[in-house]
Amino acid sequence: MSTSLPTPWHGPAVLHVDMDAFFAAVEQLDHPEWRGKPVIVGGDPSRRGVVSAASYEARRFGVRSAMPSARAASLCPEAIWARPRGDRYREISIAVRSIFTTFTPHVQPTSIDEAYLDVTPGTHSGRNPIEIARKIQDAVDDIGVSCSIGVAANKTVAKIASDRDKPRGLTVVVPGAEAVFLAPLPVGLMPGIGSVTRVRLERLGVCTIGDLAMLDDASSREVLGSWGAELVARARGIDPRPVRENAPAKSVSNERTFAEDAHTPEEVRSAISALVAKVASRLRAKGLCGRTVTLKVRYGDFSTRTVRRTLPSATDAREAILETALDLLDSVWSPGVGIRLLGVGMSGFEERAVQLDLLAGRASEATERPQRDRLAASIDAVRKRFGEKAVLLGPYKRQDTGTPVERLDEREGDDLT
Secondary structure, eight states, rough: OOOOSSSSOOSOOOOEEEEHHHHHHHHHHHHHHGTTTTTEEEEGGGGTTBEEEOOOHHHTOOOOOTSSSHHHHHOOOOOOEOOOHHHHHHHHHHHHHHHHHOOOEEEEEEEEEEEEEEEOOOOBBBSHHHHHHHHHHHHHHTTTTOOEEEEEESHHHHHHHHHHSSOOEEEETTTTTTHHTTSSBGGGGGTTTHHHHHHHHTTTTTOBBHHHHHHHHHHHHHHHHHHHHHHHHHHTTTOOOOOTTTTTOOOEEEEEEEEOOOOOOHHHHHHHHHHHHHHHHHHHHOOOOEEHHHHHEEEEESSEEEEEEEEEEOOOOOHHHHHHHHHHHHHOOOTSSSSSEEEEEEEEOOOOOOOOOOOOOSSHHHHHHHHHHHHHHHHHHHHHHOOGGGSTTTTOOOOEEEEEOOOOOOOOOOOTT
């Protein structure tokens, strides 16, 4: 689509800013000698690591994020490998977000390297949205990294547009052109449609976003469930969702990939305990309590099961989350079956429920809870200062056979699906 400056821009204007190969770009920024060379950020290829990010030079060899590190190493044997540095990536992310707020107060980060901006002329900005996008790209360049931006009238179209021309692309979909822009694109590019749904749609002949836009309400519900009608509307270029600068996290999760398949109850349960401890700590740090526990299990043959359970009340308590996660484990795994990856997540956030036990002769939740909060806060403080392994709880035992994969920021939706 055109990147010229239409005069004026009529109606809402949303930018979706997507950093280019962000983790790898930060590594090249900090190591100038790596610029122009294939850089992979991820776990040790010899210990079943996973690729977190790959520079565009590495992507030319077929390396992609979430790919097993051993596979990436075979595709690009000359790659430079870097271990993830979450604190450094957050530092650059904060610097980039500070640029956004010089143009509009309405910024909705959706991950450490993506954000929506509302730059509607006359309401949130006096400038043309395309001009703002160009100035943002220039300012990000000055930091030493780059971004691609989609400019459109709504979030769905802006997000898809930002991925159309990378790196440092600027794709503009002027108001009224949404349906025409979306129609020929593969249906798998629609946010919210994962690989399983994409395959199911393609088997039904729904191969493009334009095909999806033609589904009637009954067909959309049958194929996509309760939110099928909303997806069809978005495929038609209709998305009224606002940019929410204080959008809450939708899920908090943590994953671990094992260097060798885990087979025994001791090592599997120990790993889940460690994941739960991390998730619970992050929930407390963000002041969140969730009701839905999600467990993700990837077996040695790469098949994956994801199961969930909704609790009677919201919690951030490690014990409650761990008990549920272990119950879920029993429903999808038998000892001896190899596990390659485990993930634990929490979603369905709401205020914590406190039950007053007026009749029981023991201390009630109302009195026990502050004690647990103080203990948890103390443990969190020790771990923050001395490392995650400074305090070990429950069945957790030190394991050097896996690669922890921390979600550096919460995205919209469930990370574990």
